[in-house]
Amino acid sequence: xxxxxxxxxxxxxxxxxxxxxxxxxxxxxxxxxxxxxxxxxxxxxxxxxxxxxxxxxxxxxxxxxxxxxxxxxxxxxxxxxxxxxxxxxxxxxxxxxxxxxxxxxxxxxxxxxxxxxxxxxxxxxxxxxxxxxxxxxxxxxxxxxxxxxxxxxxxxxxxxxxxxxxxxxxxxxxxxxxxxxxxxxxxxxxxxxxxxxxxxxxxxxxxxxxxxxxxxxxxxxxxxxxxxxxxxxxxxxxxxxxxxxxxxxxxxxxxxxxxxxxxxxxxxxxxxxxxxxxxxxxxxxxxxxxxxxxxxxxxxxxxxxxxxxxxxxxxxxxxxxxxxxxxxxxxxxx
Amino acid sequence: xxxxxxxxxxxxxxxxxxxxxxxxxxxxxxxxxxxxxxxxxxxxxxxxxxxxxxxxxxx
Numbered sequence: 226x227x228x229x230x231x232x233x234x235x236x237x238x239x240x241x242x243x244x245x246x247x248x249x250x251x252x253x254x255x256x257x258x259x260x261x262x263x264x265x266x267x268x269x270x271x272x273x274x275x276x277x278x279x280x281x282x283x284x285x286x287x288x289x290x291x292x293x294x295x296x297x298x299x300x301x302x303x304x305x306x307x308x309x310x311x312x313x314x315x316x317x318x319x320x321x322x323x324x325x326x327x328x329x330x331x332x333x334x335x336x337x338x339x340x341x342x343x344x345x346x347x348x349x350x351x352x353x354x355x356x357x358x359x360x361x362x363x364x365x366x367x368x369x370x371x372x373x374x375x376x377x378x379x380x381x382x383x384x385x386x387x388x389x390x391x392x393x394x395x396x397x398x399x400x401x402x403x404x405x406x407x408x409x410x411x412x413x414x415x416x417x418x419x420x421x422x423x424x425x426x427x428x429x430x431x432x433x434x435x436x437x438x439x440x441x442x443x444x445x446x447x448x449x450x451x452x453x454x455x456x457x458x459x460x461x462x463x464x465x466x467x468x469x470x471x472x473x474x475x476x477x478x479x480x481x482x483x484x485x486x487x488x489x490x491x492x493x494x495x496x497x498x499x500x501x502x503x504x505x506x507x508x509x510x511x512x513x514x515x516x517x518x519x520x521x522x523x524x525x526x527x528x529x530x531x532x533x534x535x536x537x538x539x540x541x542x543x544x545x546x547x548x549x550x551x552x553x554x555x556x557x558x559x
Numbered sequence: 560x561x562x563x564x565x566x567x568x569x570x571x572x573x574x575x576x577x578x579x580x581x582x583x584x585x586x587x588x589x590x591x592x593x594x595x596x597x598x599x600x601x602x603x604x605x606x607x608x609x610x611x612x613x614x615x616x617x618x
Contacts, residue, residue: 229595248617251616252613252614252615253613254612276595283596286580332578463566
């Protein structure tokens with residue numbers, strides 16, 4: 226009989242066991258612990274104590290922390306995912322950074338369907354900070370944020386710094402300043418997207434002959450009708466949970482006002498098109514003591530930044546920034 | 560895929576298995592052990608009989 230089944234058998238007889246250091250203790254109704262059961266407990270003591278200790282450790286584990294690449298000796302990276310809470314957005318970057326770079330994703334409450342999502346950036350950051358400090362109390366950290374998760378990463382780094390933690394590097398990947406998520410900005414963005422689509426169609430029509438234009442319009446109409454008549458996709462419970470987390474995070478982003486961060490922020494922009502004045506990714510410069518920019522290749526767009534084929538380039542930029550930041554933090558030679 | 564697997568494990572075994580455990584215990588045997596341990600913790604409840612009528616042992 227395996228340990229769990231044996232313990233279940235004891236429980237059904239109202240016999241309770243627990244580990245107390247190396248000792249196995251138990252309490253039973255008077256006369257309930259028969260000599261046979263006592264012999265079995267003695268024989269299996271080591272396995273039972275180990276089972277109970279592991280169970281206790283699991284009960285207290287930091288459930289937000291997902292070890293994407295747990296090996297290595299460098300300061301661990303804790304990565305906040307985008308607003309849907311999908312930590313796998315970092316899987317290729319974790320692979321690219323190699324075996325000596327521990328990389329942990331931070332999963333917000335709600336993605337697992339066991340808890341309600343949080344609607345405050347400060348609360349999300351505090352939840353992650355507590356989990357990180359419990360999981361790795363004594364180490365310097367690297368904090369990253371992807372897309373909307375950049376705002377949570379910013380607040381997380383700020384809170385960790387306030388609590389006396391050492392942070393080697395804070396990297397925000399394609400992360401706009403949170404005012405972008407306010408309704409006015411969202412509306413402006415939607416209008417800009419529509420205008421860009423109209424312009425793209427106009428350019429396409431202008432570059433074609435009359436006959437080709439008719440075919441182009443007919444094809445767009447066929448595509449539109451196909452989309453409209455397509456049967457609705459079967460509901461996906463995982464996507465439904467992510468959508469709920471996404472909605473809660475957007476509520477938090479709209480309310481959040483970043484406070485001063487007394488450290489350096491490293492901003493990773495998809496391409497140099499984002500370097501213009503007024504770029505929502507550069508507005509972080511207002512609230513950090515120091516910032517620096519890293520820019521991806523021209524063909525890289527925000528959604529693709531941490532995916533192939535761009536992720537090797539982004540990983541190289543990240544390594545360069547991380548290593549330079551770590552060298553600066555080393556004590557200077559006498 | 561991992562999230563779907565996790566969701567089905569939760570439904571089948573009625574345990575609150577965190578995503579991180581899938582990575583820490585990537586074999587079926589390892590995961591089965593974790594599920595057993597989580598189920599043990601989840602079903603913990605106080606003894607049914609009165610404390611005065613119970614005996615305590617240390618091994």
